[in-house]
Amino acid sequence: MQVAVKHQIPLVFWGQPDAEYGSYGYSYDEIQEVNERQFNRFINLGITAEDMVGMLPEWVQLRDLEMFRYPKLEDMRKAGIVSVHLGSFIPWDPRTMAETLRAELGWKWNSVEGIPDEYGWEKVECMFTGIRDYLKFIKRGFGRTTHLVSIDIREGRKTREEGLKLIEQYDGKRPASLDLFLELVGLTEEEFLDIAMGQCVSPYKHDPSEVSP
Numbered sequence: 001m002q003v004a005v006k007h008q009i010p011l012v013f014w015g016q017p018d019a020e021y022g023s024y025g026y027s028y029d030e031i032q033e034v035n036e037r038q039f040n041r042f043i044n045l046g047i048t049a050e051d052m053v054g055m056l057p058e059w060v061q062l063r064d065l066e067m068f069r070y071p072k073l074e075d076m077r078k079a080g081i082v083s084v085h086l087g088s089f090i091p092w093d094p095r096t097m098a099e100t101l102r103a104e105l106g107w108k109w110n111s112v113e114g115i116p117d118e119y120g121w122e123k124v125e126c127m128f129t130g131i132r133d134y135l136k137f138i139k140r141g142f143g144r145t146t147h148l149v150s151i152d153i154r155e156g157r158k159t160r161e162e163g164l165k166l167i168e169q170y171d172g173k174r175p176a177s178l179d180l181f182l183e184l185v186g187l188t189e190e191e192f193l194d195i196a197m198g199q200c201v202s203p204y205k206h207d208p209s210e211v212s213p
Helices: 002-006 036-043 049-055 062-068 073-079 094-105 129-140 144-154 160-170 178-185 189-197
Strands: 011-014 082-085
Touching: 002 073, 049 062, 094 144, 129 144, 129 178, 129 189, 144 160, 178 189
Parallel strands: 011 082
Antiparallel strands: none
């Protein structure tokens, strides 16, 4: 949105509306417009750039976090900017969108840790996606592969049996990137697991002894 204001781009499209994967006060019955409240709630996960500086004042200044600040309403109105989700106007299917981008614009997919290569458009922007999905498995007992194949089963692209085979192959495996992550944050694996397992959602109980590389 900062770029839209800077370059006077009046119409900004995002991807799927929040109602696609959650129920935080939005539904398919409305066209959800992106605003500062929604931005801080979903993009910044409930905190503002000012909050971030307050938490780490010795590490960052507000100017370092401009990308996490929503533009001033006055500047938005002056530029006449409207910001909406493409999924509010056409059926939203991530695979179809990704295949269209690859075919029409030459977008290259990538291998993402912890999921089948056929989902090479998923979370390609982060080197620690495997850690995030591993934490999801520790917390809830299922990972991103379950999430992805469930969509494909619902859309008729896979059978339940095909989905279960991929889940068995990929979900809940220890990511290779965990070693680097632990080194960077200064934790042992035991400390990491102790913190993560404290977030398990009942009735699931994670058993580290059942995790394979």
